[in-house]
Amino acid sequence: MSIIISDDFRESFFQECEDLLEAMNDGFRLMADDQHEIETVHAVFRAVHSIKGGAGAFGLDKLVDFAHHFETALDKLRSGKLDLDDDVLALFQRCGDHLADLVAAAREGAEMEEGIGSHLQAELDEAIGSTPQDEEIAPVEFQPMGLDMDLCLGPASPGRYKIDFAPEAELFRSGNEPALLFRALSRLGKLTVRIDTDALPKFTELDCTKPHLHWLLMLESAEPLDAITDTFEFVEGMCRLEITEDEALDVQNPDASTSLQDIIAQTDAPVDEPLRTAKQPQASSRNETNNRGSGATIRVDLERVDKLINLVGELVIKEAMLSQSISNIALPSENEVSVGLESLKQLAGEIQEGVMAIRAQPVKPMFQRMSRIVREAGIATGKRVRLVTQGEHTEVDKTVIERLVDPLTHMIRNAVDHGLEDTETRRSAGKPDEGTVILSAAHRSGRVMIDISDDGGGINRSKVRKIAEGKGLVSAEADLSPTEIDNLLFLPGFSSKEEVSALSGRGVGLDVARSEVQALGGRVSITSNPGEGTTFSISLPLTLAVLEGMVIEVADQTMVVPITAIQETLQPRTAEIHQIGQDGRVVVNRERLVPIVDLGEVFGFRPAPAVLDNHVLLLVETDNGRHCALIVDGIQDQRQVVIKSLESNYGHVNGVAAATILGDGRIALIIDPDGIIRDAAGQVGAELQFYSAGQCHA
């Protein structure tokens, strides 16, 4: 019989760690803003303490060890022995980061580098003015052991212990009980108990608040002396206790030996207060605060939620199909069926919204990670930076949040590295030394907006232009608006490896960050004011399960194009269409040449139409900022569609993102403009490449 430390326990520990780390970071932020109270410090201490406690139970020694050092320093802070200045706070924050790393490593069973931890521990020790030897760490071995309730070791080579035991009043006040100690001792071997009642006064003189009894015990046991002393661990200092190892039996009067039952009966006698038999109900003053579970949550397997979302999607589709068939019957208006259907439709919509909300999570934990990124970026660049977060309770789909971490990290680093000026420049511009990066989230017209703003010098447009020209990304003659210049930052190849500083690292440019956002159905835009700063705005859909799409028709096929990809729709005049090379065509749009691709041809439905009189062009923009005009035969509708993945059943088809079921039950493919343009680039060749990036003066 042993405690089964199952994976569930482990997992729930790590989930709790996430909450605790969040609470810790909340505390640090309050401290940084100088808004903390002593309870804030307590909360941070408790968070670290709980992580340590749990880690101990799972034998995560490194985590315990570091948490212990961290906690010791926090304890000094809460007891007022350590002052909180900027350096101490910065150290604590770095320790918090390291603690998070250790938790993550432990969760994945990975090993952490020793260096950082021991370095931080040394810093902590220095901050609190102690040497590591001062602190002795609690042992952390955890060995689930079997338990035998009737554990009684036979006296292999029994020693004899003589125990002289006289309890004091305090022992009873602490809830301890001599009889129970004797019971525990009797498990260690053969116990003989003799009670000494000599000190018991006459009944009339009895002071019932004082104990008057004294016991002489003889234990024959193979257990070491420690085991005997351990039994008295709880009552040490609350009794007279002498334990001697004794070879000669010293129980002179065997008649005085009494059974445990008798002792128990006697022990109770000199105690003043009522025994804990009648348990009275508690005073009700505390009972009034019955507000537990105000933030009660349950943890549900994500798979179940996704299944539900999928089913609700089906429900919405079925409802739409039913609607359509009923409208085909041409019932008189205001009939019961249509009215009932209308309320069903509303209900289905509400259920869909509700189910989507289950997947939604506040962006707060992600924002907290960003404060660490800012801190690290500040250190790496030698700039003083403060991160201000707004709207951290804004809820976004879980997957969106997860996949947003990388692009956001990149943009934040970019803001610190390139957005903010160095201290000298800031001073001469009359700005405070400390730069500010504001990270905000908000819901706006059915989408989530995330803004990353800095109060730096703004984009240096002439420099950006020069770099872009130098790399051949834009021609020297091109007439670019300020916004167009700003958007050059997103061109692939704009920030090459050589230019990316150590910080922005990894050789990833803003173009990659942007394509990651676009893969989520989002868009990124820049606004910048010279001298005032730059803002990157990310606009995202609330969920990945539903997509706002344009329902189009090509070669008698119905398809859906994600609305986020469409910049505009054109009905081109013949004069605006130019032939390039053998089979390349471009359309002139806003002084640009945009290559034309026929959707019907790409999917092999038909050869591209020679004349585009009755067709519509959808101007789409791809991940990497390329433009392309898709030929379609007509636009049917703009609506929300439920995304049905094809890849799990069918495999990936280039140019097809997923499928959906339309109101009339027809299946329509949702096209992936990026994939199509990538394919088409192969066919149309170099021209497409050239014109999509460059400019033209038509």
Place this chain on the structure above:
Amino acid sequence: MTLRVLAVDDSRTMRNLLSAALVQAGFDVDLAEDGEDGLQRLSETSPDIVITDINMPRLDGFGLIEAIRGSLGNRHLPILVLTTESAPELKARARASGATGWIVKPFDETKLVAAIERVTMPRGEV
């Protein structure tokens, strides 16, 4: 009769581990998330023993023990304190507030049960 244990800890992990160990050892278990919650549960469930963490929000372990000791019916209720430290001053403080004994974390089942048995009378044994 089974002994009823009230375990008070603000850490979900600890509550999980405690209840698993205690249930396995044959106890009835009630759980509370902090001192305030513990007092509430105490009045509802009348446990035979309380096991409590020290560092908790709202009402900490010491506060809980003092409140329990201050109520007439529970002056002798056995209370064990859960602690990660076996530091003497912590034990002294636990004792001063009226704790019966302590369990040093991380605990194993044997240690836990032994500590409980040292301070509780199985129902019906007297």
